[in-house]
Amino acid sequence: MPATLLFFFVGTVLYVYYKHNPADLSLTITDGDAILPWYIYSELPQGITGLLISGIFAAAMSTLSSSMNSAATAYIVDIHSKIVKRDSMNSLFAAKTATLLLGIAGIAFAYMMATWEIKSLWDEFNKILGIILGSLGGLFLLGMITRRANATGAVCGIAGSIIVQLVMIHFQYVHLLLYTTTGFISCFVIGYIASLIISGHKKNIDHLTIYKIFSKK
Missing domain, CATH: 1.10.287 (Helix Hairpins)
Incomplete structure (x- = not known):
């Protein structure tokens, strides 16, 4: 959070500066991501x-x-x-x-x-994070708290999560800061359902899940 606040503080300060000094901003700049490089170059x-x-x-x-x-x-x-x-x-x-x-x-x-x-590198950054980190987070949760998860279900979860994310991004059903959350949930749900439908190798995987911790108590 401190790093995020620092980054946004820089953008806020630049906004205030050029709000009071509009003549210092080049008329050729139409992209907000170019304001910081322009300030570094010119000021x-x-x-x-x-x-x-x-x-x-x-x-x-x-x-x-x-x-x-x-x-x-x-x-x-x-x-x-x-x-x-x-x-x-x-x-x-x-x-x-x-x-x-x-x-x-x-x-x-x-x-x-x-x-x-x-239009904004920040928006694109959050979209990519939602596609990648959301599905990976759901995949790790699927493997840690369920006994029925298998490789086929995990692959289906990742593929389904990417599809869900692309739909969310295209239609903008949720705010961009929630893309990771929708990817996380969709990967877990799709992966778990796919694991139930498609049977995998039957072996004891309790030592790879949280159930190993519970079994010691």
Whole structure:
């Protein structure tokens, strides 16, 4: 919350500044996301401008590198190791290859987003979070508190949650801050119902759920 308040405080201060100094704002700026870069470029001293741009690049690079490495690690541990049984050297090469492919995919997606008519990066950010984090949260809850969840039901839950989220985003049934909530609930409900309908492998998974904690009491 402190970081969120700080970010919104910056936007509020910029709004107040240009409200009282409208002549300082370029008439060519029609996108609200461009106001902060314009302020950095036009109002701040050159040394401070360089430090801010360096900080933005450093933050972007660290975020992208950690995200690609985490995604590649998840792929190697959860998918690649189940398909190919090889030594650690081949796993390391596969992880590097996966990181490279994820980087290329990220660049392609960024280029595609640059061609969209985006009114607010904040809105798009919340939409993407709703699609990704909402379904993942529902998936973890499904695995932790239910005994009937299986792999097929989990996949159905994620797929169904993405479809629900796309419908919510298109018709705007809820506020954008609730996209993660609708993704969370839809993934859990669809995944649980699918697990009931489609039977999976029958094995004891109590040690993977909260029931292990209850059994000790």
